[in-house]
Amino acid sequence: MSNFELALWSFPVLLVLIFLRMPIALAMIGVGVGGTYLVIGTPMMTLNQLKTLTYGTFSNYSFSIIPLFLLMGQFATISGMSTSLFKAAESFLGHRKGGVAMSAVGACAGFGAICGSSLATAATMGQVALPELKRYGYPDSLSTGALAAGGTLGILIPPSVILVVYAILAEQNIAKLFVAALIPGLLAALGYMLAISLWMRLSPNAAQVSPRVPWPERLRTLSTIWPVLLIFVAVVGGIYGGLFTPTEAAAVGAAGTFLTALFSGAMSLAKLTEAIQKTAGSTGMIFLIILGAGIYNNFLSLTQLPQATSLWVGEQGFSPWLVLTVVLLMYLLFGCVMDSLSMVLLTVPIIFPVMVALDFGMSPDDFGLWFGILVLIVVEVGLITPPVGLNLFIINSMAKETPIAATYRGALPFVLTDLIRVALLAAFPAITLWLVWVIDAF
Amino acid sequence: MYRILEKTAETIAGTLALAGGAALLVLTTLTCVSIIGRAAVPLDIGLGPIRGIYDMTEVGMAAAIFAFLPYAQFTEAHARVDLFRWAIQDVLDQLLDLLFNIAMAIVAFVGTWRLYLGMQDKMSFGETTLIAQIPVWQGYAAGLVGAVGFVVVACFCVLRSGRRLALARAA
Numbered sequence: 370m371s372n373f374e375l376a377l378w379s380f381p382v383l384l385v386l387i388f389l390r391m392p393i394a395l396a397m398i399g400v401g402v403g404g405t406y407l408v409i410g411t412p413m414m415t416l417n418q419l420k421t422l423t424y425g426t427f428s429n430y431s432f433s434i435i436p437l438f439l440l441m442g443q444f445a446t447i448s449g450m451s452t453s454l455f456k457a458a459e460s461f462l463g464h465r466k467g468g469v470a471m472s473a474v475g476a477c478a479g480f481g482a483i484c485g486s487s488l489a490t491a492a493t494m495g496q497v498a499l500p501e502l503k504r505y506g507y508p509d510s511l512s513t514g515a516l517a518a519g520g521t522l523g524i525l526i527p528p529s530v531i532l533v534v535y536a537i538l539a540e541q542n543i544a545k546l547f548v549a550a551l552i553p554g555l556l557a558a559l560g561y562m563l564a565i566s567l568w569m570r571l572s573p574n575a576a577q578v579s580p581r582v583p584w585p586e587r588l589r590t591l592s593t594i595w596p597v598l599l600i601f602v603a604v605v606g607g608i609y610g611g612l613f614t615p616t617e618a619a620a621v622g623a624a625g626t627f628l629t630a631l632f633s634g635a636m637s638l639a640k641l642t643e644a645i646q647k648t649a650g651s652t653g654m655i656f657l658i659i660l661g662a663g664i665y666n667n668f669l670s671l672t673q674l675p676q677a678t679s680l681w682v683g684e685q686g687f688s689p690w691l692v693l694t695v696v697l698l699m700y701l702l703f704g705c706v707m708d709s710l711s712m713v714l715l716t717v718p719i720i721f722p723v724m725v726a727l728d729f730g731m732s733p734d735d736f737g738l739w740f741g742i743l744v745l746i747v748v749e750v751g752l753i754t755p756p757v758g759l760n761l762f763i764i765n766s767m768a769k770e771t772p773i774a775a776t777y778r779g780a781l782p783f784v785l786t787d788l789i790r791v792a793l794l795a796a797f798p799a800i801t802l803w804l805v806w807v808i809d810a811f
Numbered sequence: 812m813y814r815i816l817e818k819t820a821e822t823i824a825g826t827l828a829l830a831g832g833a834a835l836l837v838l839t840t841l842t843c844v845s846i847i848g849r850a851a852v853p854l855d856i857g858l859g860p861i862r863g864i865y866d867m868t869e870v871g872m873a874a875a876i877f878a879f880l881p882y883a884q885f886t887e888a889h890a891r892v893d894l895f896r897w898a899i900q901d902v903l904d905q906l907l908d909l910l911f912n913i914a915m916a917i918v919a920f921v922g923t924w925r926l927y928l929g930m931q932d933k934m935s936f937g938e939t940t941l942i943a944q945i946p947v948w949q950g951y952a953a954g955l956v957g958a959v960g961f962v963v964v965a966c967f968c969v970l971r972s973g974r975r976l977a978l979a980r981a982a
Contacts, residue, residue: 389895391911392889416921420929423922424954430865436835436875587817613846616868619843620896627839645832646882653883655904672861690850706888720956749888 376672379404383665393711395551396653406667407771419433426660429614431537435653437619438530442484442523444626445643446493448810450597453478455497457590462562463579467569469505470515470576471562473498477519478558479594480528482601483626485533486651487752491520491760495767501679506575509771510566512751514779516759517786518561521749524709526554527605528622530655530747535614537715538749539738543615544608549738549801550806553746560786561690568782600625609808655710662714669719679723689727693795696720704751705758712748729796738805739798743791750787753780813974820967821875824885827960831878838871863943870940870950877957881964884915905976912972916965923958 380401388395405415426432458475462468477494484490495516502512524531527547536543569576582590604622607613613621630636669675682692703712724740725733752760755777764770765776794801831950840859859869897905930951938947947982 387892389907390891390893392891393916394889395911395918399914401894414927418931419922419925423926424951427876428950430869433868433872436872494980569922617842620839621846623839624843632873632952646828649828649879649882650830650886650888652876653879654888658890691822706892706894711890757892758973
C-alpha cells in the first residue's frame with residue numbers, strides 16, 4: 370500500500386473507531402501513531418517526538434487562551450448576569466408576540482459576549498429562561514428549541530473558543546476574526562427572533578405576553594448589565610486595539626467575570642471549586658484532542674496527502690463556489706454526528722490550504738476571516754440537529770417533561786434560519802468583512 | 812478494596828484539578844498585574860510589566876493542563892460520538908470501553924515516560940526560557956506531576972470499566 374493510500378484509508382478507520390464510541394482524542398492518537406509507524410517502519414520517530422510534543426503543545430502561548438476563556442465562561446455562569454440579561458431583554462421585548470422567547474434569545478446573545486462556549490450558554494440561560502417560558506405558557510418544543518439554538522450564540526458571538534482554534538490552525542488574526550464574527554452573530558440572534566415571531570403567528574397557542582415596561586424602567590434594567598458590556602469591550606476591543614495579547618485579554622475577561630460574580634454576592638468557595646472542576650474537565654478534554662489532532666495531522670503531512678489534495682483540486686478546475694458548497698455541506702453532515710472542536714482540529718489543516726488556493730476574488734486575509742466564520746456557523750449547526758445535538762440534550766435534560774422528539778422538532782425552524790444565514794454570508798462576503806474593513810480604515 | 816481505590820483516584824484527580832485551577836488563577840492575577848504595570852509605564856512611577864510574564868504563562872499553563880488530565884479521565888469528560896450507541900449491545904459497549912481505557916492508560920504511560928526523558932534532555936542541555944530564564948526542565952517537572960497522576964487515574968479507570976463489564980455480564 371502506498372503512503373497516499375494509507376492516508377486515505379486512515380479516514381474510515383478513524384471514523385469506525387469514533388463510531389464505536391472511542392474517545393475522539395484517543396482515536397486520533399492511535400491512528401496517527403499507527404499510521405506513522407506504517408509509513409516509517411519504526412516507532413522511534415514518534416517516540417522521540419513525544420519527548421517534546423506534549424509539553425510543547427500544552428505550553429504553547431497561543432493555546433493558553435483556551436483554559437482562560439473556559440474559566441471566564443464558568444465565572445460568567447456564576448455571576449448572575451444571565452438573570453440580569455434576561456430581565457433587560459424582557460423589558461424591551463417581553464410585550465411583543467413571542468417576546469419572552471425572543472428575550473431568552475437576546476439574553477443568550479448577551480451572555481455569548483462573555484462566554485465562549487455553547488454548552489455553558491445553553492445550560493446557564495436554560496436555567497433562567499425555561500421556567501419563565503413555562504410560566505407564560507409557551508409550547509414546550511418552542512422553549513427548548515429556542516434555548517438550544519440561543520445557546521449556539523455563545524460560540525457565534527465572540528469571544529469563541531472554536532474561533533481561537535481556527536485562528537491558530539489557519540494562522541489568522543484572532544482579533545479580526547472576533548470582529549468579523551460580530552455581525553453574523555447578531556444576524557443569528559435576529560434570525561432566531563424572526564423564527565419565534567413567525568412560529569407564534571403561524572401556529573395559534575396559549576402563550577402570554579408580559580406587560581409593557583415603561584422606558585425609565587427599561588433603562589434601569591439596561592443599566593444592570595454594564596459589566597457584560599464592559600468586559601466584552603475590554604476583551605475584544607483590547608485585543609483589536611493591540612492593548613493586550615489574546616491570552617492577556619482572556620485573563621482580563623476571567624478576572625472581570627470573577628469580580629462580577631464576587632460583587633454580586635454569588636461567588637462562594639463551593640462555586641469557585643465547581644467552576645475550576647468544570648474548567649479542568651473541558652480543558653483536559655480539549656487539549657487531549659489538540660494533541661491527538663496534532664499527531665494525526667503530522668501523520669497526514671508525512672504522507673503528503675494535504676499537498677496532493679490541494680494540487681488535485683486545483684488541477685480539476687472546479688468552480689471555487691462549488692468546492693465551497695461541497696465543503697460546507699460536508700461540515701454540516703459531519704457536524705450532525707461529531708463534536709465541533711474535534712472536527713475543526715481534524716479538518717482545517719487539510720481543507721484550509723485547499724480553499725485558500727482557490728480564487729474567490731478576495732485577498733487571502735479576507736478569505737481567511739470569511740471562511741472561518743462560515744466554518745464556525747456550519748459546525749455549530751450540528752449542536753442543534755439530531756441525532757447528536759449536544760445543546761438539544763442539555764436543554765432537554767433541564768425540561769424534564771418535554772420529550773426529546775419535541776425538542777428536535779422545536780429546533781427545526783432555528784436550523785432553517787441557520788442555513789439561510791450561511792447561504793447569505795457565503796453569497797455576500799461583505800456582510801462578514803464590512804466591519805473589519807471599517808475598523809481597519811481608522 | 813475497590814471503594815478505597817476509587818476514593819484514592821478521586822482524591823488524586825480532584826486535588827490535581829484544584830492545584831491546576833489555582834495555577835490558572837495565579838496566572839490570571841499575574842497577567843492582570845502585568846497589564847496594569849505596563850499601563851503605568853508612561854506615568855514613570857517605577858511600575859512596569861512583569862518581566863517574562865509570557866514565559867511564566869507558558870510554564871504555568873502547561874503544568875495546569877497536565878494537572879487537569881486526571882480529572883478529565885476520572886469524570887469521563889472525553890468527547891465521543893454516541894451516534895451508534897443504540898446498536899451496540901451493553902456488554903459489547905462495556906467491553907469496548909474496557910479496551911479504550913486500557914489504550915488510554917498505555918497512552919498516558921508512554922506519554923509520561925517520554926515526558927520524563929524529555930525532562931532529562933532539557934536538564935542536560937541546560938535550556939532556559941527566553942526572557943524569565945526559567946530552566947525548561949522545571950516546566951517539564953511541573954508537568955510530570957499531573958502526568959503521573961494521569962497514569963494512576965487511567966489505571967484505576969481500567970479497573971473501573973473491568974468491574975462495569977463484570978456487572979453488565981452478571982445482569
